[in-house]
Amino acid sequence: MKLSREAAEYIEDFGAPQLHVAFAKEEMHQLAGKFPEELIAFMSAFGRAVFQDGQIQICHPDDQNSVLTLIFGGDETFSHQNCHAYAYSAFGEIFCWHRDYGLTIVDIIAGSVTCRLLTKNLSRDANTDRTFITPFGTDADFYDVNDKPLFKRAVKKLGSLQIGECYGFVPALALGGSPELQYLKRLRSPEHFAIVAQTNDFNLVDVEGYGVSKVVRKIG
Known part of the structure; x- marks a missing residue:
């Protein structure tokens, strides 16, 4: 399958991955029906x-199924059966496709769980399937207690992340870190995300503007 225009532009702007390992044949089969063709x-x-x-x-x-199961629980809209992870950030944002x-x-x-089509009550159209590229090329950094970005300093101190890894606070922030x-x-990442997920209550959040959001309801 050919990369979408948006995906090809991302690769052109930011480069190919530094590390990658192909999915096994059976893993490839499991993608069908979970994601749009472009993804x-x-x-x-x-x-x-x-x-x-x-x-x-x-x-x-x-890779993140067990984490999403913990977060979604018995939610009326979200479950690990209808919402599937396809990417994540170094500090713990999981990007899924519902x-x-x-x-x-x-x-x-x-x-927080954000889902624009749901909270804005928007209709699904052809262009919506291409929003999967949104997380790529955006600022996925995390800011410290003094509001300074951590990613580059983490790489310098701890080394670059390998496939399946993340940067995590120990102890977790909700546990006094x-x-x-x-x-x-x-x-x-799966183990750390699962630990952090169990320390938080999750809410569906509606983003109303830059830095402005409101809680819609509890997840689970």
Whole structure:
């Protein structure tokens, strides 16, 4: 399958992944029906992959299934069966595709789930399927207690992230940790995300503008 125009432009602007490993044949079969064709083409081209020096990684949906199960619980709209992870950021935003509502972003540290088509009550159209590229090329950094970005300093201190890894605070922020470089570690993302997910209550959030959002309802 050919990359969409948006995906090709992303590669042109930001470069190919620094690391990537192809999905196994059976893993490829599992993508069908979970994602739009443009997203499947993007995932198929690289498999599990590290982009932007590790700020963003492509994952297989199975990699984060257990995390989403913990977060969604018995929710009326979201479940690990209709909302599947395809990428995540170095600090814990999981980018998913919902069968009915498209791009969905789960922020495990903030305890938020954002899904624009759902909260804005927008109709699904052909262009919506291309919003999967939104997380790529955006600022996926995390800011410390002094409001200074952490990513480059984390790379310098801890080394670049490998496939399946993330940067995580130990102890987790909800357990008394502090957003400072000295508390960051390189960790396996599924295990760390699952730990953090269990420390937070999650809410569906409507983003009304830059830095302005409101809670719609509790998730689960």
